[in-house]
Amino acid sequence: MPPWLVRNLILPTLDRLIGRPTAAMLRELTLSQHATHDELRVLQTRKLRALLSHAHARCRGYRARIDAAAIEPAVANLESLARLPTLSKDDIRAAMRPWLEAADDTRARRDVRTTAVDHHDSLCDPVVPGGLHRYTTGGSSGEPLIFFVDRRRQAADQAARTWTRRWFGIEPGDRELYLWGAPVELRAHDRLRSLRDRLINHRLISAFDMTPRAMDAALHAMRRFRPVHVFGYPSSLARLAEHAMAQVSWAPSVSGRRSRGATESQNRTVTGFQNRTVTGFQNRTATVRERRNTLPATVPRLARAGGGPGGPAPRAVFTTGEPLLPCDRDTLQAFFGVPVADGYGSREAGFIAHECPAGRMHVNMGHVIVELLDDAGRPVAAEEPGEIVVTHLEAWGMPLIRYRTGDVARWNSRPCPCGLAHAALAGIEGRRGDLIRTPEGNAAHALAAIYPLRECPYVRRFHVVQRADFSLDVFVTGELPEAVRARLERDVARQFRDRLTVRLHVAADLPPAPSGKHVVVRSEVETESRLAFQTEPRP
Incomplete structure (x- = not known):
């Protein structure tokens, strides 16, 4: 549209x-x-x-x-x-x-x-x-x-998103590609949401399916859709960027004109900020540019692609839903070559804070x-x-x-x-869970296992552990009828297309980790295996 x-x-x-x-x-x-x-x-x-x-x-x-x-x-x-x-x-x-x-x-x-x-x-x-x-x-x-x-609260959150997007030159109706949780099986309201997304120029890519084939499809969709901004979980976006950068044959196409325009927009006055120039952002942009120029020339990036049929690069990348680690921020800035801004909030507490172009997290x-x-x-x-x-x-x-x-x-x-x-x-300091992996080398965001558990009114707390054999042990507290237990096992397994064995355990309590934090999803899959998955050649 x-x-x-x-x-x-x-x-x-x-x-x-x-x-x-x-x-x-x-x-x-x-x-x-x-x-x-x-x-x-x-x-x-x-x-x-x-x-x-x-x-x-x-x-x-x-x-x-x-x-x-x-x-x-x-x-x-x-x-x-x-x-x-x-x-x-x-x-x-x-x-x-x-x-x-x-x-x-x-x-x-x-x-x-x-x-x-x-x-x-x-x-x-x-x-x-x-x-x-x-x-x-x-x-x-x-x-x-x-x-x-x-509806009042819904409007407030939507207005806050639009307001902070405008700090980066993004307006309602600009094409947005978002990497987010998507159900394996679409229900009626999911189909309506998909229709609404198309009407307002949004495209959803599932963060639950991060297989090499799915990430190739996501990159292809990104080139065809030509988003003005990208939004999603930082860990999933960084994994997608790493997957693209690991494949020298994948050449993201952007116009040099837009890349230069993005840099110029970073250096100009931010609209609405009382016409005060964001000098701090200019300095940060120079640092990012220097870091980008030190990366190997063989690594393809949106910032260095220099033109082609894929269209212009996005103007900004927005992340939320989990902590944005410095390494993930560097990966996203190097790959996209545009500002990366993090937001903080929660579904229940709403839109709480967002980074401005100078990198400050404003309430x-x-x-x-x-x-x-x-x-x-x-x-x-x-x-x-x-x-x-x-x-x-x-x-x-x-x-x-x-x-x-x-x-x-x-x-x-x-x-x-x-x-x-x-x-x-x-x-x-928020919360961040491990990726969940399959024996074939595929990976999914931790929320893939969380979705069925959070929807069950009988579950008070939960903890998911992926064992070294790739099976899942799901520990929950609460009084769960037997039928509900069986249904939860099926629903969690279905999130991974029944490729993983799922065992549900009802516990009296779930003690925190030695750090004192409650780690929601933890993986025991060996680090060597994870590295092998990340460098696995394309089929």
Whole structure:
């Protein structure tokens, strides 16, 4: 579709049809990037008062919390927020347990997707405009969570994505290729999503199928589709880039004109940042250019291809869903030759922060309040690590007020060269799982095993171990009926097209790793075998 048609007709029409105020949210965010830090805190205070007033009036569980903290919503401020207790995944599960127990069969779960839910209205507004829509967390913590989102919150996240993309010259309707989780078997709503993607110039490549043949097909699709930007899990994107760079015969085609244009766009003033030139980004671009020029000349890269029928290179690469390791960032920058920007958020907590062109991870202060707390629940000192606690100011259907993410970060208090006054995070420590491999040398993202587990309401926590013989031991906690156990084994095996033996174990508890972290997916396949898979010749 022509990008202007998507931007001016298709996307606004879709938003109007489902009652999602994305355009209004985007206008507000665009104005916020001209605000001072104090002005942003005033905006947060106003939104916090509205959220607390709504939660007190419509959500019985929050009414009890707010009254116990002796907070008057109409005059609350950012400091009074600390009087409220934090909200954990277990708190949400306890509030929703009656519904989860009644919603085991697929039909029941589907029926509540857009209807008022009486059983868990302690945390929800059951009659929020547009209805409540069921979501499940990505499962990277090993503790899946079912929660609900309203149209207002959906619009906020979409507006934040558009806002941050514009920092890099990306507009709605520009062609996007994303490497993401895709089901093995398409359901009706998956087909509708696929149709919507085509209407808005999106193309999905499954991160669950990273076989050499699948990656060859993905690279071919990339050349034909000519994406303006690429989005996905950093580990999967880096693996795809490494696969391409390992094959001297694969020559990605891009026009030299666009490569030069990308460099020029990095050096020019970033639109909307009060016309301040991003000098820090210029310096970082020079460093990337020098690193790229030191790589072997035999390695084909998008930045060095120099033209051909494949079309121009993308303008930017965006990653999210797991930590972006420095080695993966270097691989992606070397291969694509364009800026690589990381985003931080979660399905339940929303769009929290994103890197600007200067490389700073700015908090989306127009939509979220972020606190960094120590083990005692106190704010951490400057430059000290603390748990990320989020209050989403636009989540009114199921408010998340002082939600504990389980991730750790530090404040970056230095002024950003981009001029944006939004607070910035540094040193975010999220969760990252191993790849899962088959005896044939194929690999899949860890989420391939996680998807069926996170959808099961009986599973409280889980841990997946791939043994040296490539079989999978899946450990879960919770009270699972025998029929559910058998179904889970089948569903996990189906994710790998029944090529792996899957054994399900119900445990009383899942102890953390020696590091203290809960590793969700761990592989015992020998390192030598992994290296052999990566260098395996093309069939």
